[in-house]
Amino acid sequence: AEWECTVEAPVNIALVKYWGKRDSELILPYNDSVSLTLDEEKLGTRTTVRYSASYEEDSLVLNGKPTVISSRLSNVIEEIRRAFRKQAVRIKMNAQDLMSMSRYRFRIETNNKMPTAAGLASSASGMACITFALCTALGITESVDMSELARLGSGSACRSIHGGLVQWEAGKEEDGSDSLAKQIYPASTWPELKFIVLVVDGEKKKVGSTEGMQRSMATSEYMLLRPKQCKDRIQEVCWAFQAKLFPALAEVIIKDSNTLHAICRDSYPPVNYLTRTSEALIDFVHRLNEALGDVCVAYTFDAGPNCFVIFEEKHESLLMWLLLHTFIENDVIDPTIHRQPKWDDD
Ligand code: DP6
Secondary structure, three states: OOOEEEEOOOOOOEEEEEEEEEEOOOEEEEOEEEEEEEEOOOOOOOEEEEOOOOOOOOEEEOEEEOOOHHHHHHHHHHHHHHHHHHHHOOOOHHHHHHHHHOOOOEEEEEEOOOOOOOOOHHHHHHEEEEEEEEHOOOOOOOOHHHHHHHHHHHHHHHHHOOOOOEEEOOOOOOOOOOOOOOEEEOOOHHHOOEEEEEOOOOOOOOOOOOHHHHHHHOOOHHHHHHHHHHHHHHHHHHHHHOOOOOHHHHHHHHHHHHHHHHHHHHHHOOOOOOOHHHHHHHHHHHHHHHHHHHOOOEEEEOOOOEEEEEEEEEHHHHHHHHHHHHHHOOOOEEEEEEEOOOOOOO
């Protein structure tokens, strides 16, 4: 017999960034972070899992190409198998069924809706999606914390398990059991928030975030400020989000993005993820806010040159028009508008 299930998972955009690990095997972060989850219509990942006892081994097809299962993904799969066995014991499944189920192997087929590894959070939605697909296939979505499992695949993936404003706590435990992502407020708190993703360069980035953060941890003294700074900023983000105060929210988002990139520049050898176009977009947003007399637009950049623009719906047409005339004609491609998901978990 063979079974199959298909699910989708969204991208999340960090407003206060995760950068640096306290444990790189279990992927435990050095600081707390907070993000907003996007709808999965145009960005995100779709995964189909087939499983059967007749398959010889686990296999992965990523964006149409057979791909070796990384050690991180194999950690995720093994943890999910363990959770499945635990549930089977708990519900007193008979020994024979348990034996045949332990022979299940997975065929994972996963497709990103955007360029992989271009700083567009594809690892986040990708690992979240595979976790979600495997847990759904095995019927354990309610008996595990999927954020803990997705985290083993890629840190930022744990935040894509929930919608709305999501916080990932660094935690203190050595086994990572308290390093989970939780929803702080649902998407419905502020449905007018919108996002434009500007793909500045869809190429694979030179220094991956895993390596970049390792370098920062080892060499940048600015990192020492992060744990407390992030806690303070997250508090501000939560307060601004709940009260729907855009200028207050925007200021923290902008500052934290710039802190991340200052840390990257301060690392040794230095890392620069931003291009001239990214810099021009930063100037554009500040000039626009100044002209409007209020902070109506925010930007944030992850470990790549692509720009996430955040604003309220009422500014959408003005912003789109300006972007179209200043950037899209030149070197920025593919402006897509995104909202928060319509679903509201928790
Ligand atoms: C800049 O989650 O890709 O996007 O845990 O090593 O897989 P690993 O790193 P990853 O790092 C994301 C860093 C960031 C900030 C963020 O998403 O919080």
